[in-house]
Amino acid sequence: MTSNTKFMSTVATGAAALAVMGSVSMAMAADYPSKPITLVAPYGAGGASDMASRTMASVLPSYLGQPVMVVNRTGAGGVTGSAYVSKSKPDGYTLLLARIGSQTVSPAMKKNIPYKYDDFTMLGVIELNPVICATASSKPYKSMKEFIAAVKANPGKMSFSSAGVGSMLHVAVPLVLKLMGVPNPKDAMNHIPYKGGGAAATAAVGGHVDLVCTNSSALTSHIAGGKLRPLMITTKERQAVAKEAPTARELGFPEVEVLVGWSGIYGPPNMDPKITAKIRGALQKVKKDKAWNKFTKALGSVPYILDGPSTKKFVDDQFGAFSTLVKELDMIIE
Amino acid sequence: MIENLSIAFQLFATFDNVAFLFFGVLVGCIVGAIPGMTATMGVALTLPFTFYLPPVTGILLLIGVYKGGIYGGSIPAILIKTPGTPAAACTVLDGFPLAQKGQANKALHMALYSSCFADFISNIALIFFTGFIASFALKFGPPEFFALILFSLTIIAGVAGDNLARGLIAACFGLLLATVGLDLIYGTERMIFGETELMGGVKFIPVLIGLFALPEIIDHFTRKLETHKQFAGLGHEGVTMAEWKRCFKSVVRGSFIGVIMGAIPGIGGAPSAFLSYSEAKRTSPNADNFGKGELEGIAAAEAGNNGVCGATMIPLLALGVPGDVITAVILGAFMIHGLQPGPILFEQNITIVYAIFMGIMLSSMYLLLVGKVGIRFFARISDVPNSFLYPIVLVLCVFGCYAVGNTMFDLMVMFLMGLIGYFMLKFNIPAAPFLIAFILGPLLEDSFRQSLQLSRGSFDIFLRNPICWVFLSLAILSVVMIIRRNIKLKKDRGLAAMILE
Amino acid sequence: MFFARFSDAILGAILCIGSLVMILVIIPISVQVPKSNKVLALSPDFWIKIIVWISLALGAYLIYSGLKSAKEQLSEEKIADIKYQRTLHHSPSRSVTMAVIVVINFFVYYLLIDLLGMVLASVIAVIVFVLMCGERRYKIMLPVAMLLPVGLYYFFLKVASIPMPLGIFY
Structure with a gap:
């Protein structure tokens, strides 16, 4: 019996010690951040969003004063992780690495996901990912013009790959086809969904599909290696990673420029303005961070840190464009 | 060439490279040996450290973690029936029975030797056949993939044990569970029941741990207290030369299976291990002993999963195509340093490629070294009494499972799978076919539907080229052989019954 | 039979x-x-x-x-x-009872993690399961029950940068 009471008292001591540990970490908005911050990456390890979150997490602590831990919560094309952050406590300790796919395309297309595109505190866009449309070098299409002509001549015969239903790659091609005047853009090409952007790019490299439109970072090595032929890039100017790719503007379709991938930092809705100001301030300092700029460029992205209002406008515009498109093309999933 | 090699050697032979590679293998082994912590996690967590290292050092660090992690998974698979990493699931089949017989030491050494050997073969393949294998791997579109996976599914019969019907039942469960989630083609819901966490499907790690580790724990508590005897002990026997010779054929075969499966993007270590295992079982004179503690089974499984390690680098280096999540992370490390894997890397940075090759060769030796020491260290597990071992394993599983998915939902899945696994144990339904079906099921369905989507519903696409033909014929051949073997078994049994009467 | x-x-x-x-x-x-x-x-x-x-x-x-x-x-x-x-094994009926108790304990453990956090719940779980194994050596049991979860918590937090849930202590 004595050993039992001893055991109970030890447990009680342990519990008390843990309780103290816990209460110390209770934080107020004024001294934010007072403990490590979790940055949720909604896509799997190794992808563009994972790399973006890990590069951000490697520099952000020097401006916020606390470690930033990247946590992958994957599933359903970024929806699982986004839904989690959207429902988290708005204390600034749970942030989301927002992406074009999970934050604008999916909310525009899928009615069955548990958040709307603005169910977040948009802290700031951090980088842009130029979108390149490319075809395998073994295919006969030398330019976007030839490609579009081929699609028009063979409606429904050619195919494009995507990272899954509701991914940026999925709306990209119908959008391009529509703006370039192909009739019935939703069914003019065959949509072949893969699991993830890497697999979609590989399918194009192997020539199993005719076209892929995705982040330049996923394609540059294949373009440099001569396996893929870039047909178009959606930035205003040509980029060094694919000099031979004409811009959409050069081709006479500046409206295509709405199609640009991005990463951003989001928080749960209704965050304390003091906390958001601190994070946004830190992001503005990261803007000048040499290491971060170097890493981001090396990954094929364009450093592009926006303040609060510009982020809101940027995201609103893109969401508006996508939701109009999917409504017109009847691509909404109930 | 010679000049490049000497520059590469200078690039490689620095203290940092050699030390970080060793450190990587060591960390990988430890991470792999913790149930729930996978090699993938280890590599992802090491990535940020490589940002500030020179490219060769950083990449070698990641490769070290990768190789160590895949091997490390076999240690808990053998000792506590909990695969540390998915690819080690197959090692459980014979590793744990051997450990129960008090031959864990032998099993661990066999796993180490065959892992290192397969790793070595895989590295050789990487260095000499990169160009050839890579172009072959790219030919795999959806229909070819479908044929390959269909053939791979026939290994279910190989690991089903002596009761094919029960193996098929397990496979059906696995296939069914894998269909949960958002539909690939239409994005509609399939058996989600309003649960957001299920949209991405049931995750692999909770299923793996729940299915293998938890039923054993539950069963432990239904045993009489007096039979809670001490862990069977590690044994002192190592692997004899005769045993190594006996298993050598399976190790070599497993290594080549690993190389081929690793080079094709999107398959990974677990199916490779199972395929190697079932091939070894099919051809071994000791076929009946497989699943009951056959050394050759461990050799085949570990050769199959470590044979993948070097080969997954083939499409990565040659084409810039990552074959799995781990190589996707390594690709990120290349890009952070401004290097573009693919033909351009061989043209512009051939010295870096050679330096990495040198490091990769060294990593096989490190693996042997770290493994040798590690086995002695992990042998301590045998000193832990069962009354502590099982609760500790449970807590390890819970921490590991949470760490992979960062969600309580995964823990719930793990516990539910434990319950299902216990039922399966009591009804003699083998767990391995469940796991294979769960891994291969989505690949099969996805490639099937992608093919039909490509052909707009025409089935001709499945016969579009010789690769499809070869694998489909192999699949049919396997099925015919399985049926013939079962009929023969029935006849033998009938005959035996007649003689007895 | x-x-x-x-x-x-x-x-x-x-x-x-x-x-x-x-x-x-x-x-x-x-x-x-x-x-x-x-x-x-x-x-x-x-x-x-x-x-x-x-x-x-x-x-x-x-x-x-x-x-x-x-x-x-x-x-x-x-x-x-x-x-x-x-x-x-125990007799069939006793085996079933034990299995049911263990499974219920699993789910209690799950609920405790949600409530008390990973560390404290695991401390309790280790003690309960070790006791169920018939172990009565408290001098070994208690340090193990304390050190293992706390150690793992800090390992994941500091080395792997993965925060574990702390329930109401968060």
């Missing part, structure tokens, strides 16, 4: 019932089939239905073969195996 003799038939029956429930209830209500689908084999429920029909067939086969073989004597090998298992 009843269970051993009829286990095939019982399993077959469970399988048949489960498959029928899937076909009649679960698939129709929980698998959405878009109207735009034209090719049967591309339908989201195509594979699921095939799998369920196969398991229905397997169930039927097991009932048939199980009932047939139940009439025969169990082979001596099998009887020996069952007897051996009996020497290891």
Whole structure:
């Protein structure tokens, strides 16, 4: 019996010690951040969003004063992780690495996901990912013009790959086809969904599909290696990673420029303005961070840190464009 | 060439490279040996450290973690029936029975030797056949993939044990569970029941741990207290030369299976291990002993999963195509340093490629070294009494499972799978076919539907080229052989019954 | 011996019932089939239905073969195996009770993690399960129960940068 009471008292001591540990970490908005911050990456390890979150997490602590831990919560094309952050406590300790796919395309297309595109505190866009449309070098299409002509001549015969239903790659091609005047853009090409952007790019490299439109970072090595032929890039100017790719503007379709991938930092809705100001301030300092700029460029992205209002406008515009498109093309999933 | 090699050697032979590679293998082994912590996690967590290292050092660090992690998974698979990493699931089949017989030491050494050997073969393949294998791997579109996976599914019969019907039942469960989630083609819901966490499907790690580790724990508590005897002990026997010779054929075969499966993007270590295992079982004179503690089974499984390690680098280096999540992370490390894997890397940075090759060769030796020491260290597990071992394993599983998915939902899945696994144990339904079906099921369905989507519903696409033909014929051949073997078994049994009467 | 003799038939029956429930209830209500689908084999429920029909067939086969073989004597090998298992395990009813208790404990553990956080819940879990194993050496048990979860917590937090849930202490 004595050993039992001893055991109970030890447990009680342990519990008390843990309780103290816990209460110390209770934080107020004024001294934010007072403990490590979790940055949720909604896509799997190794992808563009994972790399973006890990590069951000490697520099952000020097401006916020606390470690930033990247946590992958994957599933359903970024929806699982986004839904989690959207429902988290708005204390600034749970942030989301927002992406074009999970934050604008999916909310525009899928009615069955548990958040709307603005169910977040948009802290700031951090980088842009130029979108390149490319075809395998073994295919006969030398330019976007030839490609579009081929699609028009063979409606429904050619195919494009995507990272899954509701991914940026999925709306990209119908959008391009529509703006370039192909009739019935939703069914003019065959949509072949893969699991993830890497697999979609590989399918194009192997020539199993005719076209892929995705982040330049996923394609540059294949373009440099001569396996893929870039047909178009959606930035205003040509980029060094694919000099031979004409811009959409050069081709006479500046409206295509709405199609640009991005990463951003989001928080749960209704965050304390003091906390958001601190994070946004830190992001503005990261803007000048040499290491971060170097890493981001090396990954094929364009450093592009926006303040609060510009982020809101940027995201609103893109969401508006996508939701109009999917409504017109009847691509909404109930 | 010679000049490049000497520059590469200078690039490689620095203290940092050699030390970080060793450190990587060591960390990988430890991470792999913790149930729930996978090699993938280890590599992802090491990535940020490589940002500030020179490219060769950083990449070698990641490769070290990768190789160590895949091997490390076999240690808990053998000792506590909990695969540390998915690819080690197959090692459980014979590793744990051997450990129960008090031959864990032998099993661990066999796993180490065959892992290192397969790793070595895989590295050789990487260095000499990169160009050839890579172009072959790219030919795999959806229909070819479908044929390959269909053939791979026939290994279910190989690991089903002596009761094919029960193996098929397990496979059906696995296939069914894998269909949960958002539909690939239409994005509609399939058996989600309003649960957001299920949209991405049931995750692999909770299923793996729940299915293998938890039923054993539950069963432990239904045993009489007096039979809670001490862990069977590690044994002192190592692997004899005769045993190594006996298993050598399976190790070599497993290594080549690993190389081929690793080079094709999107398959990974677990199916490779199972395929190697079932091939070894099919051809071994000791076929009946497989699943009951056959050394050759461990050799085949570990050769199959470590044979993948070097080969997954083939499409990565040659084409810039990552074959799995781990190589996707390594690709990120290349890009952070401004290097573009693919033909351009061989043209512009051939010295870096050679330096990495040198490091990769060294990593096989490190693996042997770290493994040798590690086995002695992990042998301590045998000193832990069962009354502590099982609760500790449970807590390890819970921490590991949470760490992979960062969600309580995964823990719930793990516990539910434990319950299902216990039922399966009591009804003699083998767990391995469940796991294979769960891994291969989505690949099969996805490639099937992608093919039909490509052909707009025409089935001709499945016969579009010789690769499809070869694998489909192999699949049919396997099925015919399985049926013939079962009929023969029935006849033998009938005959035996007649003689007895 | 009843269970051993009829286990095939019982399993077959469970399988048949489960498959029928899937076909009649679960698939129709929980698998959405878009109207735009034209090719049967591309339908989201195509594979699921095939799998369920196969398991229905397997169930039927097991009932048939199980009932047939139940009439025969169990082979001596099998009887020996069952007897051996009996020497290891508690009586069937006690085994079931123990299994149920363990599974309930699993789910209590799960709820405690949500409430008290990973560390404290694991401390309690280790103590409870070690006690259930019949262990009474408190001098070993308590340090293990304290150090293991706390150690793992700090390992994951500091080395792997993965925060574990701390429940109400967060």
